[in-house]
Amino acid sequence: MASFPASTPLSLTIATRESRLALWQAEHVKACLQAQGHSVTLLGMTTLGDQILDRTLSKVGGKGLFVKELETALEDGRADLAVHSLKDVPMELPPGFELAAVMEREDPRDAWVSPHCAGLADLPPGAVVGTSSLRRQVLLQDALRALGRSDVRIEPLRGNLDTRLRKLDEGQYHAIVLAAAGLKRLGLGDRIRHVFEPETMLPAAGQGALGIEIRSGRPELRAALAPLCHARSWAAVAAERAVSRAMGGSCSMPLAAHAVLTDGNLFLRAAWGDVAQGGPLVRAQDSLVLSDLADLAAAEALGTRVAAALRAGGAG
Numbered sequence: 001m002a003s004f005p006a007s008t009p010l011s012l013t014i015a016t017r018e019s020r021l022a023l024w025q026a027e028h029v030k031a032c033l034q035a036q037g038h039s040v041t042l043l044g045m046t047t048l049g050d051q052i053l054d055r056t057l058s059k060v061g062g063k064g065l066f067v068k069e070l071e072t073a074l075e076d077g078r079a080d081l082a083v084h085s086l087k088d089v090p091m092e093l094p095p096g097f098e099l100a101a102v103m104e105r106e107d108p109r110d111a112w113v114s115p116h117c118a119g120l121a122d123l124p125p126g127a128v129v130g131t132s133s134l135r136r137q138v139l140l141q142d143a144l145r146a147l148g149r150s151d152v153r154i155e156p157l158r159g160n161l162d163t164r165l166r167k168l169d170e171g172q173y174h175a176i177v178l179a180a181a182g183l184k185r186l187g188l189g190d191r192i193r194h195v196f197e198p199e200t201m202l203p204a205a206g207q208g209a210l211g212i213e214i215r216s217g218r219p220e221l222r223a224a225l226a227p228l229c230h231a232r233s234w235a236a237v238a239a240e241r242a243v244s245r246a247m248g249g250s251c252s253m254p255l256a257a258h259a260v261l262t263d264g265n266l267f268l269r270a271a272w273g274d275v276a277q278g279g280p281l282v283r284a285q286d287s288l289v290l291s292d293l294a295d296l297a298a299a300e301a302l303g304t305r306v307a308a309a310l311r312a313g314g315a316g
């Protein structure tokens with residue numbers, strides 16, 4: 001017997017970006033909804049974030065750039081659902097929108113991708129590592145400092161996954177760091193030399209999870225999406241996103257937040273770095289017994305506590 005109320009079959013349109021990864025994710029949601037008896041079409045859209053490729057996202061207004069156009073499609077009724085990488089979804093959605101589903105998380109970790117170097121310790125003198133993420137930059141700087149490698153340079157790298165891999169293959173970088181989830185979803189898992197353990201490269205809030213956004217006040221959509229929700233993933237990302245929210249809400253901060261749920265225990269770690277000074281990272285962690293997986297408020301309270309500990313350590 002289904003553990004959720006069955007929803008009447010609906011005719012649904014999914015708004016999605018048109019990168020290969022975004023389309024994979026939208027197709028995945030489409031297949032899940034079709035398996036529930038709904039009929040689904042995709043509406044592909046180009047966002048500002050896809051158009052601006054020559055500047056670092058944190059300089060042009062953050063990751064909200066990837067979701068705004070999709071929200072417009074929800075607003076004017078061209079689409080019912082927007083599928084996002086949760087990592088790219090701002091902490092506060094604009095009024096009138098809500099996060100209606102978080103699906104089961106893929107591998108949340110970062111991956112080391114390099115044709116020639118097995119790892120950080122293996123980089124030749126003066127090597128260039130590509131990433132535009134402030135989080136990856138400060139965590140890499142920290143790991144390089146521990147190795148005594150002040151010669152390694154970290155250079156910006158933008159574009160969709162295929163573009164980034166092409167730039168690596170053209171020799172512009174010795175290595176790049178990407179989310180394992182995106183590579184695995186696109187069948188590019190063989191490009192991963194190793195995944196970083198969270199101790200070394202603490203993942204971003206929401207990394208590896210898919211979020212589905214809707215216009216508020218559509219209970220029929222919430223019912224249709226209920227079977228796609230993954231309570232354990234949602235509890236973990238709720239805690240992570242609460243850290244980001246408490247640290248200022250922007251997605252373009254040098255902030256990592258990663259939660260794991262083991263035997264009912266929600267364990268959350270966070271790290272903050274200073275890009276300009278390149279000083280040591282501020283780290284904080286805490287845990288709680290989450291007796292009810294649906295108690296997102298408790299998970300968020302844990303996130304707020306960890307953010308307060310980061311601030312007490314000098315972050316922000």
Ligand SMILES: NCc1[nH]cc(CCC(=O)O)c1CC(=O)O
Pocket residue numbers: 085086087088177178179180181182206207208209210
């Ligand atoms: N910032 C871009 C982005 N947004 C989501 C993913 C894929 C992984 C995920 O679902 O978190 C990526 C690529 C990357 O960071 O390497």
